[in-house]
Amino acid sequence: MAYSVLPIIDLQTGQVQFKVQGRWYTRYVDRPAQLERLVARAARRPVFDPANGELIVFIAAAGIPAGRQSAFSLAKFPTERTLAKLGG
Secondary structure (H helix, E strand, O other), X not given: OOEEOOOEEOOOOOEEEXXXXXXXXXXXXXXXXXXXXXXXXXXXXXXXXXXXXXXXXXXXXXXXXXXEEEEEEOEOOOOOOOXXXXXX
């Protein structure tokens, strides 16, 4: 099952944070600037696929109403300690 998310991206560390069913997840991406650019152009909210460890972004494209998919592999580090955390 995939979950619609609104990611918070740290361009310096590559850290990506998002909330799924009331729980915060912290993952890392190797191309944070590219992810940020694509999320800004997205046709809809990105989707987190926990089974594959991917964040899927749907890029607005002519003739493709749902958007063209671009998947980013997210790495899980052994520690759950985050560099920054939002309340809520």
